[in-house]
Amino acid sequence: MLEIGPGLGALTEPLLRRLNYLTAVEIDTDLQKYLAERPIAQGKLHLVAADALTLDYSQFGSQLRVVGNLPYNISTPLLLHLLRFASYIEDMHFMLQKEVVERMAAQPGTKAYGRLTVMLQYHCAVEHLFDVPPEAFDPQPKVDSAVVRLIPHRVSPFEIVSVAQLERLVASAFAMRRKTLNNNLKGIITVEQLSTLGIDGNKRPEQISIPEYVQLAKFISN
Structure with missing residues (x-):
């Protein structure tokens, strides 16, 4: 499993309690040091010091499971970058701004339907799983959040095009x-x-x- 943007480990530590091994991509050197020193990380957490927006995810092999509380300001370019590696990915679970998740899972004829919708759903089955209210965070954000699941198509429901x-x-x-x-x-x-x-x-x-x-x-x- 691979986590993008572990930060202070709010998701990382619960994952490490359930997994024998976790790869985490973190660009911030201070956060890398903090995570590496956590007792629960010893022998179980592999930190990759890289920019998630430019990283070659094929290096981690196939059937990759990707998770993350994604930084809201880079979520769209990051999602579009990950699509390039859809053939290596089994599934993706992310927490994002609710508005972005609604765009990802939108249907034609709705206000939320747009470029992101088309590109994501061309590559993946997209499911809006549940919402996360601001009071679940400390400090509280000014926006609602949501968790989304993306499963890359193994057999595309669409014609294959460039x-x-x-x-x-x-x-x-x-x-x-x-x-x-x-x-x-x-x-x-x-x-x-x-x-x-x-x-x-x-x-x-x-x-x-x-x-x-x-x-x-x-x-x-x-």
């Missing part, structure tokens, strides 16, 4: 949420081509399903 192409397409589509697909994808695909694919270009990006985005990415790639 992930880079899908990322570019989705970023363009959601660049201006209040605009239509025709407007946001101008110069990428024509109104006529959208119509040929059976996709209504007058819809806003949050009204387009993941299979439709995959269909668009495949068409553009060809």
Whole structure:
């Protein structure tokens, strides 16, 4: 199991009581020293001094289980980085800002549905497990938190397309949420081509399903 951002060990120590071995990625040298000196860590905790946003997670082998109370300010880029290693990961459990979890698990046609939704659900089954109120923390944050589970698809429910192409397409589509697909994808695909694919270009990006985005990415790639 691998923990990202162990901090002062609020999650690390309960994990070490249940595990024989835990790898933890921590960039802060003071926190590394603090964790390494904890009695419960002796012989059981392997600290990796690295930036979780740039780390090559393939080095830890396959069937990796990833957990963490993720820093809210880097959660989106970190999640998108982890997707690059989805084939090495068995599952991921994170506590995040509730608003981010709602975006991750959103359905088309909702306000929370966006770029993060499409990219995560293309790679993983996403489940909003439960909420964590501010009073569970000391000091209390000003936002609600939630725990989410991500399980990478072993057999994708979608057509396989270029992930880079899908990322570019989705970023363009959601660049201006209040605009239509025709407007946001101008110069990428024509109104006529959208119509040929059976996709209504007058819809806003949050009204387009993941299979439709995959269909668009495949068409553009060809």
